[in-house]
Amino acid sequence: MRTLKVLLATSAALLSVALVARPQAAPAPTAQAQSPYSYEEVMVPVRDGARLQTVILRPRDKTGPLPILFQRTPYGVPDAPPAKVPGNQVSLDKDGYIYVYQSMRGRFKSDGVFTLSTAVHPDKPKVTDESTDAYDSIDWLVKHVKGNTGKVGMWGVSYPGFAAAVALIGPHPALKAVSPQAAWIDYWKSDDLHRNGALRLSYAIDWLSMLQLDKTKDTDFQYDRYDTYDWFLSKGPVAEIDRQVFKGQVPMFTALLDHPNHDRFYTDQRWSDKLGKTTVPTLNVAGYWDQEDPWGSWQIYFKQAQNDPDHLATMVAGPWAHGWWQGPTAALGPIPYGVPSGPQFQEQIQAPFFAYWLHGTGLRPTSGVKSFQSGSWTWKSYPGWPVPGAKATELYLHADGSLSFTAPAASEGCRDYVSDPANPVPFRPRPMSGTYLSPDWSWWEAADQRFLQGRPDVLSYTSAPLDADLTVTGSVLADLAAATSGTDSDFVVKLIDVYPEDAAKAPEHPKPGDYAKSLSGYQLPIAMDVRRGRFLASDTTPQALVPNKVTHWDVPLREHDHVFLKGHRIMVQVQSSWFPVIDRNPQSFVPNIARATPADFVKATQQVCAGSKIVLPVVR
Template identity: 40%
Template sequence: MTFAWTALGRCALVAVLFISSLASAANYDRRVFDIPMRDGVKLHTVIVLPKGAKHAPILLTRTPYNAEWMTKQKESNDMRVLLEGFDNAADVIVEGGYIRVVQDIRGKHGSGGDFVMTRPLAGSPFNRTSVDESTDAYDTIDWLVKHVAETDGKVGVIGISYNGFTTLMALVNPHPALKVAVPMDPMVDGWRGDDWFHNGAFRQYAIAAIHGSESRDNSIEFSWDSADRYETFMRAGSVGELARRRGTDKVQYWRNIVEHPAYDEFWQSQAVDRILASRPLQVPVMISGSLWDQEDIYGATAVYKALEPKDDTGKKVYLTLGPWHHAHAIFDGSSVGNIRWGHDTAKWWRQNVLAPFLAHHLKGAPMDVAPVTAFQSGSNEWRRLEQWPPASANTAKLYLKPEGELGFDAVPGATQTADYISDPADPVTFVPRPIRVDDNGEQWEPWLTTDQRSSAARPDVLTFTSQVLDKAVSIAGEPIVRLTASTSGTDSDWVVKLIDVYPDRVADDPAMSGYQLPIAMEIFRGRYRQSLSQATPLESNVPLRYEFALPDANHVFRPGHRIMVQVQSSWFPLYDRNPQTFVPNIFLAKPRDYVKATQKVVVAGPDASHIVLPVTQ
């Protein structure tokens, strides 16, 4: 805060006395330190302690998002008000009596050193230094337990999104004082299904974040030449050309992405689930994921799959799956977009799962937290499970059929196809236009719950719909797509959506009549059909099998509803357009490479396309 000093000394004195009285009335103490790391670089660290704290555990978050901002979001003498906002589960922190510590990672805001996006492990081919986010976490915890007199020496790490990544990295070589970790919606694998790519298709929205990533305060903004993102991306042609026009191609991480479009060693060596799977499990961890996470929907369950087999005691690996968008768990969780749950699901989880979990591991309190706490949409209830997916899950094949039908029985006989023309000049949008640049998250945050009727009306989207259900169909786990399809081009994207269609009339909520609610949706870039690490052209006009997973779901398709599957070949401008002509690197595609293609999806015969559903009783 900047004060304009005047000759009115008395006013200045009053201001100073007022600020002093606020400080003395506050129910917390706030301290700032620059903590030295093993290589001499100092990291800016803010510590907020409950007034009079003694023998209190520490909750640490390491962040690129500005430690000062996260620990002074509002001027207040109340610690809870001070902390309310992104990545502070303020109610749990304050009610639990924890010492709150937030630290700027290297190269960001008040910290020294240089910033490297999701910094690879020290000593790897992509990081020749002796430091990484794991060593910095270790050195920070070591300093805190030695220099914060009010602590009892127990530390937990917690964080959302990028801070979820740094939380997980603290587990690579954990400090002995680290007693618990809670990564929430963490960045885990930037190629398989988190921020940068999904199965090889590039998430164009990332260009704005990458553009300013090397600035210390994230202040370099990406320039949009239209209020509609659709226009900006279409005018440039390819996202690589847009990067060249905006100067993003000068940013090192952008160059890394362009140089590594396939799932090669660059991505595999940084995948946090792979890293942790190769190390001993030493610290209890609760991974929290969001079922409609528009940014990092892959990471939570990927880490759970990597760690759960290592938990021979059954007391170290926990999972939460909540009905939320990204970073939603610390805010009001009563709804996502148009979908209302009937209660504040996020508050319930914080009070009944997060708080007792932390208290158990940091304060020795008893807890009654299930190994898996998963919200079931449709019934809109929390479920306590022993594992994920639940042991009761079986598989059932949901077949795409001729004439837009969908069902659990295959159509025998000769091969039949459902066809459409995919035109890169008129791509299918992921939400209806305009796709706003400045929407304060209103369009972006809940987009995975957007009504899909706008897509179903397009001729380049195949829609398959079941009969009205006379009994519930419950799924819990990862639906697997087995799509058999051909293209007249030499490359193609395939987007598959699993959708819950509401009844034509919903008496108690007319706005939801006929609503097409996405349950799980994903994209797959055809060039990686044979190998994720090596792109190869597709053989034109030859039916080929594509197999890939949709994000995990925990949902009941209720009686009176219908199940729908949509198939399309673009999802713009969230994902870059596939030229549909094979080129070595799509980032470098030229206008002449973008061609129409005839897509044929097999819907009958021995190779009929289907989704393997994880069905439960």
Template identity: 40%
Template sequence: MQKLVLFICLITTLSACAQPGPPVNDAAYIKANYTKYEYQIPMRDGKKLFTSVYVPKDQSKKYPFMMDRTCYSVAPYGTDMYKSSLGPSPKFIYDGYIFVYQDVRGRWMSEGIYEEMTPELEEHKTNKDIDEGTDTYDTIDWLLKNIPNNNGKVGVWGISYPGFYTTTALLSRHPALVAASPQAPIADLWRDDGWHNGSFFLVANFGFYPGFTNRQDDKPTQRPGKGFEPGTKDGYDFFMKMGPMKNTNDKYYKDTIRLWNEMIDHPDYDQHWKDRNVLTHLHDIKTAVLVTGGWYDAEDLYGAINTYKTLAKNNPATPVYFAMGPWVHGGWSRGPGDHLGDVDFGGPQGPHYRDDIEFKFFSHYLKGTELNIAPINTFETGTNQWKTYNTWPPKNVEEKQLYFLPGGKLSFNAPASDKDSYDQYESDPANPVPFVADRNETMDMQREYMTADQRFLADRKDVLSYQTDVLDKDVTIAGNIWANLKVATTGTDADFVVKVLDVYPDTAANNKFTGAGVKMAGYQQMVRSEPIRGKYRNSFEHPEPFVPGKVTPVNFELQDILHTFKKGHKIMVHVQSTWFPLIDRNPQTFVNIMKADESDFKKATHKIYTSKEHPSFLKVRIME
């Protein structure tokens, strides 16, 4: 409750700051200056989608539409019940827009059957050929014809799942849709929220689907989902006692949640998931786009980065902007965005995005105001500076390799010895490496894990560590990182987790966000991390076992960063094979892990090679 009160106070404060003059309460202003309407808008196949529309009472001028399509409810319902905030940020409320909120097909008060990340169609030959693109097209057409005093222009925005619906709005290709901002958008459900390179993100998904599943039929409802109450915050203990993944149904869900079963039934990147990859459809886009994400988005970092890259590549004549700040999932939309956990970002970074990038983007394309923003606006962590570029990744970078060397060394110089050196560790599924220091806070994802100090793992024998000498100059990495491992295992499957850390000097001082009992001196800040399920090393669609004892390349992407490892710091890399319960446990035998038995789980010894013949390294882009 205390957090809720603080959040409400924060929103009120931000709203006051958005408008010159005396403080104004957003909710009171909305009620005084907007009229709310509710409609069931017909789609081409006859289904109707529930839509709330907030229209300015001042009808002396025409207004553009700002629309958010969501699977999370447009509540509150009833024309006398108003939202306490409208639009992407409070500044929009006072500038005047027609705000539109719509329950997507099959959710809440809209008709139809819900499909998770509805597969998009390239062709729509009949009225039965529907998807989120056609639903958006039909909605825009209806709004233009039925809501008076509009200026004929539509903008769409949304965060997370609504970010996906914003991306699919582009596929409507409606001429009135002139601006869209997919923010932390899901782009490929298998890769974004489900499996990171084949490793299943357990805590992010297990508790989500019961609460998300408020209906599985075509009957509109305002009833929320029941959720799941584990009775503990200790996810490490809970999931260890749960046992193999099949027990999620045997013990808890009893095959009653269709969307969860789709996860369980499709562990490989098969046609079910390929159909839900919206990136393959992002061509022939004319709408101006602002893609937004956070460097520390634990949910949809992949979606933001790859939605931008795909749009920019496939639509070179279309204005496509990219903004990435030091935020968690959706952290740019409200609040200061000034820190994450113990890490200080040098002041509030959210207001700059909301006022100087997002608001100006929509105002320009919907109202014709001036636009003076760079194509790429990215926050450089480590130095805490905003940087602008014309392309992402920037052009002035040099590809280099950071090699793992014997003795726990990390260097830009390749291993010189012909000796077939390696480091090894035993990975035990019965004693997995925790992903945060406090196991009592592991029932949820704990977004702070993405910058958390990794010194709590110093005594783990199943975590390898490699680090550079103290840096004699700043080293800035810009763009994606690729792990190129040479491994051997005694098992037939294994996960490999690679974490890139920024090691602070012993002279580093605490900041105002440093937690109790924490010292920033020697802090090992995680900068980027990713796992891979080894059986997917050659194909996400066709898994294959390891040959025990055989040296095998395992290459995978750690995604993009813009981070400066400052002079006096060190670069460190961790390699491990469990990360629990952030990801589920790999039995280390080649089986369908979603249907594995307890007897399938085995200890295994993994080798990471550090030799000239079998080098392991990170491929990085260094700013010149």
């Protein structure tokens, strides 16, 4: 959730998106004079008397009143004006905005305590939350920032994306346009801290410790082992990390352990429940390969679309990792597609959106869904989602390891493997860095899955080469007929696009490592997620599984827009651990997995049986 630290290393242009905090200092006079922006730091008061650290950057080459583009962040505000216009702001700067950045309550110089709470209280106007802080700050800005037009837009990626979205709850009259990008609505569901109730362990450690151990800076968690896989495995049950390492100093992490089920701790913070009629134009943005927040922005769009008589809500998605649409992106991780989809989004969608609603120039943006489709590498426009003409099509897993659109006979039986919590399946190649300590984190969901070949606890099912392109647009679902010898279990399902063996020529004069970079035979994950057995019947009241009983496991694989090209094959992989991005399931039922004992972790025999399938929304 600390947006784009790695991307900053390759594009210093992303100041407005990825404000990685540094110790705050007054800008030097020379920096002020050389920058295309003037710089001012103020403390903005809000309704309970707290004051929030706020930086105002005004373009020097614009005269006359300008609208405000406002971003609220926990990651720190600029301590000096940028030396040049950030790359993702070039198209915005052609229209002209006063850029305002604010440290959220309890971070850096802002007063208060940073709790990470996403709860809102529209029925209690005297209670402060992130929506009221946004409202009060906008009210102050339009009254006190010189030369503004009285129109405000909010935007941001990740936490700033949430901070923009939550301003839609009781929006200030001056708020005329909002773009929540990689935002989220529910810590328990399918974004930062859980996936369908399974704890996102390594990410929770790195993100929450960075936000709560020190108010005044963003600090990477320091591991004492080079391979973080080994570090997490050595700690045993998750509660030992809280006890031995954090010692209760990361309150949100402790709260996650105290609330393993989808109880009111989470649902009371689901701020999107308070969204009513869509009254503010909204540009929601998500990445199909977003390794942090792929789900929430879609849910905001779906909620807005339920009551959008003026057609103000738009959804944009593409083959992007977390926030990479704000960079010069023209590749899906190691797969170049030659189209500058990041700059195209910035220039053709984002800038016109704010220009129309804040400047009154250009054409009114259309609502619906705009998608940069992977595989075809082209932009598509859809009137809504699901798209017209998409047909649910069942792709079956067969006991011989094949994959086809032909239903199996019941006599096919099952395939099995042994899942051992002492040797969990790694989620990316080892050795693993900490989340923010290498570029590997950004694109791990697009990494070649051949690194798992040979593991006996990963089942693979592969189709014949496709005789025509297959377009999948919409919500993908896995439906396993599966069993475990334990009383609890996880199943991880991956939908993979397998490139032909001759997809690329081998390098004539390879340097060390070049041969392995070829796309020949590449196994590209399209959709991956986990389902925890204890929550199959209820996410509030977990139940033990009946050993060896074949049960239907629905595994939501979220929204996608992808073309499996002719000659490619489709693969599905099934496994029962994904470590340490997901905490280990002990495979014996306990009241709280985080507080399991070492003795609770047992081997289990897993079965994937006839009738298991992937349901694809196929567009013909």
